[in-house]
Amino acid sequence: MNTKRWTYRTTLSESQQIQAEALAKSINVNPFLGQLLVQRGITTFDEAKDFFRPSLAHLHNPFLMKDMDKAVARLLRAFENNEKIIIYGDYDVDGTTSVALFYGFLKKYYTQLEYYIPDRYTEGYGVSWQGIDYAEQQGVKLIVTLDCGIKSADKVAEAQRRGIDFIICDHHRPDQHLPPAVAVLDPKREDCPYPYKELTGCGVGFKLLQALCEQGMGDEEVLYQQLDLLVVSIAADIVHITGENRALAFLGLKELNKHKRPGINALVALAGLRNELDINSVVFGLAPRINAAGRIAHAKEAVRLLLSKDKTEAEAFAQEINQHNSDRRNFDTSITDEALNMIREDEWMLSANSTVLYKEDWHKGVVGIVASRCIEHFFRPTVILTNSHGKAAGSARSVPGFDVYEAIEACSDLLEQFGGHTFAAGLSLPVENVDAFRKKFNDIVSERIRPEQLTPLIEIDMDLDLNAITPKFYGIVKQMAPFGPENMTPVFASHQVRMSGNPTLMKEKHLKLEVFQPSPQGPTKYTAIGFGMVDFYPKLMSGKPFSIAYTIEENTFRDKTTLQLYLKDIRFEEG
Known part of the structure; x- marks a missing residue:
């Protein structure tokens, strides 16, 4: 106990x-x-x-966001010149709902449009080289990223050399140098005066569409009907439900319960949700199923489901995704058992203030979930790694009050890539650095964590x-x-x-x-x-x-x- x-x-x-x-x-x-x-x-x-x-009156003017005017001007120019546009999103729930909302709304008014979601395993997080190659082959002139892009400065610069512009809609912490995009919409930019900083990636994309509507490109009433997708992103990404997010979540839940799109309806039935949907039922009933598509197969399936207008088609997509979720649960259970046994059988790990585990055959799609499960048993910052393309890659989770992103950043000399938030981060490193990282990460955690933060709160x-x-x-x-x-x-x-x-x-x-x-x-x-x-x-x-x-x-x-x-x-x- x-x-x-x-x-x-x-x-x-x-x-x-x-x-x-x-x-x-x-x-x-x-x-x-x-x-x-x-x-x-x-x-x-x-x-x-x-x-x-909460009401629509509580939403801020989208043009208060830094670069919003540039983003709108570039989109309007693309529409005028009939340019091909790719809507590029991350493979998690925030990313897939972002794409479904942005693409689904804009497609009503503009046809030279497609969406692209990178493969979690072959392309990884953020803008990928494969994505840029694909855009170039298709003659695309503009890419709008959603829930990613802020850390892809090198890729954006290369795309620019190939004649492809970027508009970035992201909500992650930026690096010191921003990507050379036409517009970088991110309320966490230090020079961004936008009054609310905790929007999801989907929320930032929504603000861009709101700004477009204000310029006469689209109907705001139709846009507000997409708030059902936005509340799913808010719930799943575990952002603050205060201020503007509270209004968006409140109105989104109303929309979600009033007009369930076929894909959501099918997921609700498979999850056995009988009462009115609230944040909890989205977090535990809908989000894991939407996420499972990107974890086990390809996140494009989740977007197809959310955009589907046909009940029979949506039910078939939902069955597939639900199967992926069952597979995900099986991986999650077996890997969690292995991980807990590794900790229990290692004296050093038992007494450490952190957990760092690596096993080359663990499924990359569930390592974040396994990290959270380990914290339920051993309450401390946790990193779970597996082999991905010859590198150790995985996810970190934290305990309340401890910034795991900063602890990982302090080990950056051992890493190849990392990014994330206070309580959750992703990272990759050479396999031969895992032991050194385990020791250094534990030293950093031990220096910075307060003893009471190691007790469940x-x-x-x-x-x-x-x-x-x-x-x-x-x-x-x-x-x-x-x-x-x-x-x-x-x-x-x-x-x-x-x-x-x-x-x-x-x-x-x-x-x-x-x-x-x-x-x-x-x-x-x-x-x-x-x-x-x-x-x-x-x-x-x-x-x-x-x-x-x-x-x-x-x-x-x-x-x-x-x-x-x-x-x-x-x-x-x-x-």
Whole structure:
């Protein structure tokens, strides 16, 4: 049983407590909800109104993005001269939804258009030499990249020499020198004044289309119908769901639930999703299936599925992709087992502050997932590598609060390529450097990581009396969705909790119990579910009071909906 560290996201100051009480009164909600809102930076009636009612009015002017005017001018020139254009996207969910959205919308107005997605295994991440050769053979004059390109300066320069222009739409951290493209749209550029920095690659492409519509090339109303694809990218890429992303996600979920395109409908059926889609069901139900196409076969299949207008065709594509997802799960399970055994059987690895594993026959498409699985067991920054074209290549994942990208960057003398974000990165290096990299990476992690970052963390929003949980209370919490980074599902803690009766064991590993807190008015009892928490069973049977950390969810069974607590951890007082 892993010991977890409980920490409170924000402790409100005295003046913030007063603000929270005033806000709760002004919008007529429970004081606990006022606190939740102030913790999220919402302190006034108007801010609360904007938060609870996201709208198109909350989208920024696309021309605030650096180079947007150049990108629009170059596209308009291409349309005028009837030039061939390639829409070039990455092979993950953000990349494939970007291509489906951008190509699908523009194709309604312009026909000299095709899309290109590199093969994960033969071409790798970003703009590829094969992609440039293909564009030259086809007489293409303009390539628009989506969710990639910011790290492809050499390829863009070569394409320019061959008479091919680039417009780059990316959201990854740029290098010091930008590619020599006609326009580089990336809100993370240091010289970009765009007010919101956390767009996905699909979001940046959407802003370019929005700018085109403002110039009369396309109908904005038709563009907003593509927000169903944009919310899939936001959910899958695990970006902040604040500001503009929150409005895009909120409106995208509405579109996703109202007008399911045939491809999404087919995936929903195969994933067995019966309720209204939310961020969670996209992350766990749709995204892995869309991603599986690029991991196991070719990501073009995912784009074909998302663009399909025919129900029968979409169902056939979805079946193929679902099979890829089943294959992916099998690879994922067997490789994770191998990886965990490698750690357990190596004394040095067991005591290290990081994990770096290499095996030449592991499937490259699942190494990122395996890294995440290893962190569930050994909570520390993790790199999983396999052989790809004679190099060690793979993915890194991190733990909350530790920048794995910077740690990898500090080992750049041993690497050939790397790129990514704070919590996830990709890299490649000569196979003979793996041992040196393992040691250096562990040294860097050991220098920089704080001891508490090596313990699983539960971030709690606030302490809550169980008796405060009512359908009205939950109704407001529910309206705080869509949830995601920087606006996570609220986690509550309740203390001196007791159990009514004995806990039930489900499938020998999950717990189901009735909990309450003693109260003069008589206790309200709630069902609590603890997945994978069977180890707590003996202590619960002692009858001593305990503390719980949990989220509140709805559970519908036989057409009856009740509130349920989903446990994140249980704590017993020492002594």
